[in-house]
Amino acid sequence: MAHQSSSAARLSPSSDTEDMVMLLAPRLAYFAGVARTEHVTRAAQEMNVPQSTLSRSMARLEQDLGVDLFARHGRTVSLTPAGRTFLASVERALAEVERAAEEVKADADPATGKVAFGFLHTMGAETVPGLLQAFRADHPRVRFSLVQNYGEAMLEGLRAGELDLCLTSPVPDAPDLVARRLDEQKLRLVVPADHPLATRRRVRLAEAADETFVTLEPGYGMRRITDDLCQEAGFKPRIAFEGEEAETLRGLVAAGLGVALLPPPAVPRPGVVELTVTAPRAVREIGVAWLEGRPDTPPVAAFKRFLLSRRGSLLP
Incomplete structure (x- = not known):
């Protein structure tokens, strides 16, 4: 018979999805470990948590969901049909979290991380390829996500977290952005x-x-x-x-x-x-801009320092 508790009421169809995720997320890895081993003691040893903690976590998870996930057989357990259904989604969710964690760690790696860099269309033929060539002489494995767009669109990309840095003109003056003049180009x-x-x-x-x-x-x-x-x-x-x-x-x-x-x-x-x-x-100023207060990953910080070092010599 399924467990019932006041916690289950919080997961009624009218509950907020965010509340449900906050309630269940901390227990999902524990659930997957118990389901994999079908043994609470063994799962506790593999995950390096007290058995009592794991047992209580599984009991609360069942209470919060309002269904039995395990059938108990002495020291061993087996998944109920509801548990098998839940496990399939939990494993996909955990795999996605692991993939996302690996991706952000890789993007922040000082040697092989990624920089999302925006620039004006008119700088795509010579200026940006030359900059990237010079930067990669000392950072040969740093990766770039390159976006060509007009100025206002790139500033919105900074605000949306889609870009780390952008080369734009005119040099923006906005309280949420930091901008530095790098060079000027005759028109x-x-x-x-x-x-x-x-x-x-x-x-x-x-x-x-x-x-x-x-x-x-x-x-x-x-x-x-x-x-x-x-x-x-x-x-x-x-x-x-x-x-x-x-x-x-x-x-x-x-x-x-x-x-x-x-x-x-x-x-x-x-x-x-x-x-x-x-x-x-008749000139246009070229500058680099980034979002105020956003921490830089090591590759972004390195490329920012490189761009600032090119003041007065940015353009070919």
């Missing part, structure tokens, strides 16, 4: 090869006031910088196309669909000319 006015300005090497941004612009979408750091620089130059840009990739924008410029403010390309793009902007000062 160019990109025009079609047959544009009247294409014969020039330098240009004031105000000279493009009547041009149609192609830009990144709102929320991207370069879009905000473009809007701010144009405002500083005395005009609001007339925008024809918005995109998500700098190289896509260069393609639109090459097709004669507008001009753009962009960082230098990794490889020169045919069909466009890139002009130095003399006024206003």
